[in-house]
Amino acid sequence: xxxxxxxxxxxxxxxxxxxxxxxxxxxxxxxxxxxxxxxxxxxxxxxxxxxxxxxxxxxxxxxxxxxxxxxxxxxxxxxxxxxxxxxxxxxxxxxxxxxxxxxxxxxxxxxxxxxxxxxxxxxxxxxxxxxxxxxxxxxxxxxxxxxxxxxxxxxxxxxxxxxxxxxxxxxxxxxxxxxxxxxxxxxxxxxxxxxxxxxxxxxxxxxxxxxxxxxxxxxxxxxxxxxxxxxxxxxxxxxxxxxxxxxxxxxxxxxxxxxxxxxxxxxxxxxxxxxxxxxxxxxxxxxxxxxxxxxxxxxxxxxxxxxxxxxxxxxxxxxxxxxxxxxxxxxxxxxxxxxxxxxxxxxxxxxxxxxxxxxxxxxxxxxxxxxxxxxxxxxxxxxxxxxxxxxxxxxxxxxxx
Amino acid sequence: xxxxxxxxxxxxxxxxxxxxxxxxxxxxxxxxxxxxxxxxxxxxxxxxxxxxxxxxxxxxxxxxxxxxxxxxxxxxxxxxxxxxxxxxxxxxxxxxxxxxxxxxxxxxxxxxxxxxxxxxxxxxxxxxxxxxxxxxxxxxxxxxxxxxxxxxxxxxxxxxxxxxxxxxxxxxxxxxxxxxxxxxxxxxxxxxxxxxxxxxxxxxxxxxxxxxxxxxxxxxxxxxxxxxx
Numbered sequence: 001x002x003x004x005x006x007x008x009x010x011x012x013x014x015x016x017x018x019x020x021x022x023x024x025x026x027x028x029x030x031x032x033x034x035x036x037x038x039x040x041x042x043x044x045x046x047x048x049x050x051x052x053x054x055x056x057x058x059x060x061x062x063x064x065x066x067x068x069x070x071x072x073x074x075x076x077x078x079x080x081x082x083x084x085x086x087x088x089x090x091x092x093x094x095x096x097x098x099x100x101x102x103x104x105x106x107x108x109x110x111x112x113x114x115x116x117x118x119x120x121x122x123x124x125x126x127x128x129x130x131x132x133x134x135x136x137x138x139x140x141x142x143x144x145x146x147x148x149x150x151x152x153x154x155x156x157x158x159x160x161x162x163x164x165x166x167x168x169x170x171x172x173x174x175x176x177x178x179x180x181x182x183x184x185x186x187x188x189x190x191x192x193x194x195x196x197x198x199x200x201x202x203x204x205x206x207x208x209x210x211x212x213x214x215x216x217x218x219x220x221x222x223x224x225x226x227x228x229x230x231x232x233x234x235x236x237x238x239x240x241x242x243x244x245x246x247x248x249x250x251x252x253x254x255x256x257x258x259x260x261x262x263x264x265x266x267x268x269x270x271x272x273x274x275x276x277x278x279x280x281x282x283x284x285x286x287x288x289x290x291x292x293x294x295x296x297x298x299x300x301x302x303x304x305x306x307x308x309x310x311x312x313x314x315x316x317x318x319x320x321x322x323x324x325x326x327x328x329x330x331x332x333x334x335x336x337x338x339x340x341x342x343x344x345x346x347x348x349x350x351x352x353x354x355x356x357x358x359x360x361x362x363x364x365x366x367x368x369x370x371x372x373x374x375x376x377x378x379x380x381x382x383x384x385x386x387x388x389x390x391x392x393x394x395x396x397x398x399x400x401x
Numbered sequence: 402x403x404x405x406x407x408x409x410x411x412x413x414x415x416x417x418x419x420x421x422x423x424x425x426x427x428x429x430x431x432x433x434x435x436x437x438x439x440x441x442x443x444x445x446x447x448x449x450x451x452x453x454x455x456x457x458x459x460x461x462x463x464x465x466x467x468x469x470x471x472x473x474x475x476x477x478x479x480x481x482x483x484x485x486x487x488x489x490x491x492x493x494x495x496x497x498x499x500x501x502x503x504x505x506x507x508x509x510x511x512x513x514x515x516x517x518x519x520x521x522x523x524x525x526x527x528x529x530x531x532x533x534x535x536x537x538x539x540x541x542x543x544x545x546x547x548x549x550x551x552x553x554x555x556x557x558x559x560x561x562x563x564x565x566x567x568x569x570x571x572x573x574x575x576x577x578x579x580x581x582x583x584x585x586x587x588x589x590x591x592x593x594x595x596x597x598x599x600x601x602x603x604x605x606x607x608x609x610x611x612x613x614x615x616x617x618x619x620x621x622x623x624x625x626x627x628x629x630x
Contacts, residue, residue, distance in 0.1 A: 316483020
């Protein structure tokens with residue numbers, strides 16, 4: 001018997017009990033579908049995380065204070081002035097630019113209109129580190145910092161909310177942060193960002209960091225430093241050099257938390273891989289359970305067809321022929337389920353990535369894995385029923401009613 | 402052609418020890434026509450199973466066409482059943498999901514023949530049994546007589562040297578039964594060795610020799626004086 005004949009025999013046998021066949025195929029389908037969806041959604045999540053983080057740039061290094069007690073806090077805050085960023089740039093050759101960043105929630109007002117914004121006190125280099133383009137007017141310049149000028153760059157959605165289509169460049173905005181209220185002149189508007197909310201919090205406006213700490217905030221310190229390395233491959237070196245510089249400077253190796261986007265990206269990737277693997281194992285369990293369903297179906301088929309087995313043996317079927325017949329049936333069952341599960345997994349992963357607006361990551365490796373697995377399960381769970389069928393005594397089998 | 406010497410078959414069912422065959426000596430020549438008769442429990446089914454290579458004797462030797470088959474392994478016995486022996490059963494034992502032609506092709510499939518050759522040989526066998534027009538019917542769609550004819554076609558399709566028929570008329574009405582016996586007679590006249598196991602004396606009369614079994618031993622051998630021979 002060649003393989004085509006064996007498979008067609010298996011299909012005919014399976015068709016003789018459609019419901020039972022359908023149920024065990026369904027079991028495999030769900031198992032395979034789950035495995036493929038989980039792997040694909042996991043890949044999709046990884047791609048999404050990578051996209052979000054690389055939007056920020058993989059050659060970015062951040063320096064944040066590590067407050068452990070009020071003593072260290074006040075000491076660190078004293079250190080964290082705009083000048084410290086310049087020192088970092090000089091001390092660490094791998095860095096191409098550094099910006100001190102101070103941040104505060106503020107209300108912007110023009111006439112009777114107000115808008116909430118995250119006010120970012122930054123240096124001109126900030127726009128190179130976190131790519132920020134101006135659609136109108138200009139970005140902050142060095143001169144703004146040296147004279148602590150009260151100039152502001154608005155995000156496009158704040159600009160349109162406060163000025164409603166009028167060119168805001170050159171107009172005045174009142175900025176309220178905490179107790180202080182100061183007039184600022186709009187010098188530029190940034191380009192619209194896709195993920196910027198149309199209203200409410202989360203929108204940004206930029207002013208010189210020196211203006212922020214000297215004229216708006218009660219304290220003189222900044223909240224963090226962002227640095228950019230010359231290339232992504234310099235990032236690790238930059239992190240190490242920064243740590244050394246800062247621990248010497250503060251006489252405390254743990255005073256600052258120095259981290260790179262690359263390290264964050266790697267960590268997030270690791271987390272998603274762990275979560276995906278865990279979910280895959282869980283989905284894999286359902287695949288194994290579906291194997292038990294196949295085994296059950298086959299054992300029933302063997303019991304029902306005992307006489308057929310006897311007849312086939314009397315006509316010259318060897319034990320191997322009988323074993324092959326039932327094994328092929330088992331593999332046909334599980335691969336039918338595998339194919340259906342592939343379609344289910346494809347649909348599932350597409351639906352998830354669409355719903356969450358993640359990049360679709362239907363993974364062909366997961367298809368190969370799931371198909372291979374379902375075939376293996378057919379083989380593994382078919383061996384026992386098939387061997388049981390093949391080892392039947394022909395006389396006893398023929399006598400079976 | 403068949404040479405059985407001191408064939409003993411014991412069954413152990415737990416503590417109960419049953420001797421189904423107590424030492425059978427039997428010689429069957431090519432072209433012979435034998436009926437094995439006896440009441441139920443006399444061991445005739447066991448004897449048929451051993452002659453049909455479905456079972457191995459506990460002791461004794463069985464030479465089939467000069468080869469000792471009593472000690473062969475499962476695969477070798479399967480090959481012997483496939484090439485040398487054609488079975489005809491009381492229950493017909495056709496595969497219900499397959500057409501008559503597909504049923505006839507089963508032994509050819511296990512013999513490893515290709516589809517075209519199988520198709521030709523099975524059509525020949527069905528034609529010989531006069532049921533070629535039923536080739537594409539399933540067993541449930543044809544009469545009992547036609548089923549048994551299909552079963553005989555299947556038994557003959559590999560040109561075996563021995564046809565073993567176990568109560569071949571047991572599930573048929575008497576007229577159809579006679580037709581089936583006529584077919585066996587004509588096969589025998591063409592040189593096929595036929596062994597029929599039956600408790601029906603009318604069936605037995607067709608044979609050249611009747612072996613009467615009793616309690617696992619040959620009780621008597623009669624030469625049938627039948628009008629056919």
